[in-house]
Amino acid sequence: MARTATSSAYERLNITLPRETVGLLDRLTTKGNRSRFIDEAIRERIASVGRTRLRKQLQQGYAARAARDLRMVEEWFAVDEEAWEHAAQRRHARK
Secondary structure: OOOOOOOOOOOOOOOOOOHHHHHHHHHHOOHHHHHHHHHHHHHHHHHHHHHHHHHHHHHHHHHHHHHHHHHHHHHHHHHHHHHHHHHHHHHHOOO
């Protein structure tokens, strides 16, 4: 999607960066493309933070439900084993 600087969807910002950061920026892009580069970098960072946050929430959820899930596995283990044995017997009988 092409963007133009005259679009009303843009807002001009005045930001301050360390000289070292500006040097790194200038090594990877030209002055005319700084805004696009910064926009892409911010979007990538936000996506990364979102993935990290989601991963942490999932891990917390897994930990919170671990005891319940283990009880459920233990309760249904015998039924599951019986079903697998029955399926194996049916496969063996077909041969």
